[in-house]
Amino acid sequence: MSGTNVSLILFFCFALGLPLLAMQDNKFEKASVHSCTGDCYAEWQQETGGVVALAAAQAEEKASASPAELGEAAYGGCIACHGSGGEGGVGPALAGQSEQAVYDKLVQYKNGETRGKQSALMWGQAAMLSDEEMKNIAVFVETLPTP
Numbered sequence: 778m779s780g781t782n783v784s785l786i787l788f789f790c791f792a793l794g795l796p797l798l799a800m801q802d803n804k805f806e807k808a809s810v811h812s813c814t815g816d817c818y819a820e821w822q823q824e825t826g827g828v829v830a831l832a833a834a835q836a837e838e839k840a841s842a843s844p845a846e847l848g849e850a851a852y853g854g855c856i857a858c859h860g861s862g863g864e865g866g867v868g869p870a871l872a873g874q875s876e877q878a879v880y881d882k883l884v885q886y887k888n889g890e891t892r893g894k895q896s897a898l899m900w901g902q903a904a905m906l907s908d909e910e911m912k913n914i915a916v917f918v919e920t921l922p923t924p
């Protein structure tokens with residue numbers, strides 16, 4: 778076996794071994810989640826309060842978020858066509874429109890109404906939104922500065 782082969786083998790052992798070592802470092806994320814039992818689980822529960830407390834904390838965070846913040850989160854699915862600042866792209870610019878205008882238009886799309894030539898693109902989008910989400914998005918869009 779030539780020297781190159783040996784060093785190649787050594788290199789691969791090293792390359793494979795490093796991630797494995799790194800995985801063991803994270804005490805809660807062992808190779809399998811299920812291996813975090815006993816002391817490991819008790820420790821995790823003590824540090825985080827457990828699954829129930831985590832869920833409660835998440836719910837609380839959501840409840841304390843403002844409509845604009847919730848709207849911003851829901852707007853994530855719109856960025857591809859309307860731009861991160863609502864400046865428009867595939868779809869028309871939304872920045873500069875009033876909360877009421879944005880909400881009304883979304884309701885129209887949700888009802889399957891035709892507004893422009895490409896309304897079909899919006900029907901599916903609006904169908905996925907709840908009334909609450911449309912209101913929050915409208916609040917958020919109104920906060921966007923006119924480009």
Ligand code: HEC
Pocket residue numbers: 851852854855856857858859867868869870871879882883891892893894895896897898899902903906914
């Ligand atoms: C696949 C691209 C695409 C995505 C994703 C998309 N839109 Fe649209 N949107 C359009 C197009 C195209 C129009 C113009 C439709 C028409 O001709 O009536 C439009 C129109 C609109 C209008 C009316 C604008 C106006 O002034 O006439 C609003 C409001 C709107 N979209 C909001 C949203 C929101 C909110 C989301 C995310 C939940 C979203 N859109 C996601 C493409 C998209």
